[in-house]
Amino acid sequence: MTTVQNNEAASPSCDEHEERWRTPICLGGRQLQSRFFLAPLAGYTHLAFRVALRRLQGLGLATTDLVQATMLWSERPKSLELVATTPEDRPLTVQLFSGNTNDIIRAAKWLEDRGYEAIDLNMGCPMAKVNGAGGGARLMCDTDGAVQMAEHVVKSVRLPVSVKMRLGWDSARLTAPAIAAAMEDVGVVAVTIHGRTRAQGFHGGVNREGIRAVVDAVRQMPIIANGDVRTVDDAISMFHDTGCSAVAIGRGAMLDPWIFRRLQYFAANNQAMPEPSPDEQIDFLSQHFYLMTEQHDDHACFQFRKFAAWYGARLGIPEDLEDRLRRFENYQEFDQIVTEIRQRHGERQCAIPTALIKVPNGPVEHW
Numbered sequence: 001m002t003t004v005q006n007n008e009a010a011s012p013s014c015d016e017h018e019e020r021w022r023t024p025i026c027l028g029g030r031q032l033q034s035r036f037f038l039a040p041l042a043g044y045t046h047l048a049f050r051v052a053l054r055r056l057q058g059l060g061l062a063t064t065d066l067v068q069a070t071m072l073w074s075e076r077p078k079s080l081e082l083v084a085t086t087p088e089d090r091p092l093t094v095q096l097f098s099g100n101t102n103d104i105i106r107a108a109k110w111l112e113d114r115g116y117e118a119i120d121l122n123m124g125c126p127m128a129k130v131n132g133a134g135g136g137a138r139l140m141c142d143t144d145g146a147v148q149m150a151e152h153v154v155k156s157v158r159l160p161v162s163v164k165m166r167l168g169w170d171s172a173r174l175t176a177p178a179i180a181a182a183m184e185d186v187g188v189v190a191v192t193i194h195g196r197t198r199a200q201g202f203h204g205g206v207n208r209e210g211i212r213a214v215v216d217a218v219r220q221m222p223i224i225a226n227g228d229v230r231t232v233d234d235a236i237s238m239f240h241d242t243g244c245s246a247v248a249i250g251r252g253a254m255l256d257p258w259i260f261r262r263l264q265y266f267a268a269n270n271q272a273m274p275e276p277s278p279d280e281q282i283d284f285l286s287q288h289f290y291l292m293t294e295q296h297d298d299h300a301c302f303q304f305r306k307f308a309a310w311y312g313a314r315l316g317i318p319e320d321l322e323d324r325l326r327r328f329e330n331y332q333e334f335d336q337i338v339t340e341i342r343q344r345h346g347e348r349q350c351a352i353p354t355a356l357i358k359v360p361n362g363p364v365e366h367w
């Protein structure tokens with residue numbers, strides 16, 4: 001049994017802690033239905049995907065892709081697209097990044113004025129173009145600077161402010177525990193920890209001990225654990241191993257859009273959720289696409305293609321139809337493919353996706 005330090009207001013006993021993942025959580029004044037959150041995946045976790053997941057149920061909180069602060073307050077179309085939302089897309093947090101505090105504050109106020117609910121500051125992105133401008137994981141090299149930035153944002157808006165970071169820049173600089181503790185002192189409402197360093201990129205295993213060190217470093221502020229959660233067992237063991245208050249799932253939600261519902265079902269019933277029927281699975285595919293068309297019109301055809309390889313295996317789509325899903329050009333073609341998928345569903349047994357989400361590769365310095 002994991003020993004758990006003070007995390008969340010009423011520090012629970014070990015037994016209560018073991019059951020924590022079954023209960024809702026209040027974060028920054030928002031009552032969330034589950035402790036299973038969607039981690040941001042730039043290029044994937046757009047409005048349509050979030051809403052399609054929410055309709056499957058079980059998702060406690062979603063966060064937008066990272067949005068560059070200046071681009072947002074100067075209202076560049078691409079950034080407005082990233083923060084596009086609907087009443088159904090709640091609860092939602094918008095993630096901002098910048099190395100410049102004034103720009104972040106300006107973007108945070110822009111969001112507050114337009115009725116957004118919460119802000120997350122990205123301090124974990126390993127990409128050179130983000131780090132070069134002093135943003136993302138680069139902030140983890142400057143504890144004081146990172147904390148001051150967060151403090152200024154907290155003082156500038158009434159919205160709850162959270163932070164997402166890695167364990168540190170590299171294994172010699174595991175600054176997350178110290179930064180998280182200082183973030184708590186300046187009023188940050190929660191910290192999400194991806195259990196890798198910036199130097200690791202997406203390689204190597206997730207360091208759960210490292211996440212637990214962050215949990216142990218804070219008094220009451222919820223820590224959201226993240227990294228490589230793909231199944232219900234992965235998520236539950238993440239709670240037990242780290243003492244975290246919630247789990248954020250990124251790529252696992254692409255692999256299995258039902259993962260949040262599976263978790264919610266398991267939390268309520270103590271048994272595995274029955275598999276979604278073939279019709280439910282194909283309806284999800286179709287719904288995701290048509291939600292995309294609401295925002296992007298014909299361009300949705302192009303944008304949806306990158307999901308084909310993920311859904312292909314999971315949804316039992318025969319490979320020739322998956323291949324057509326990667327190339328289709330218009331709505332009629334999509335509908336035709338879906339009709340054929342319904343007729344031939346189950347022909348394919350393998351549940352391993354034929355493509356991986358692209359993560360940056362090669363030496364991390366070159367990203």
Ligand SMILES: Cc1cc2nc3c(=O)[nH]c(=O)nc-3n(C[C@H](O)[C@H](O)[C@H](O)COP(=O)(O)O)c2cc1C
Nearest residue numbers: 039040041042065066164194227228229249250251
């Ligand atoms: C393609 C891709 C895009 C990502 N975009 C973001 C992002 O916009 N903001 C962020 O904080 N993290 C981003 N991440 C990191 C994820 O949120 C998450 O921390 C990481 O993928 C580990 O969790 P997972 O194993 O559940 O995917 C991204 C990761 C990937 C693979």
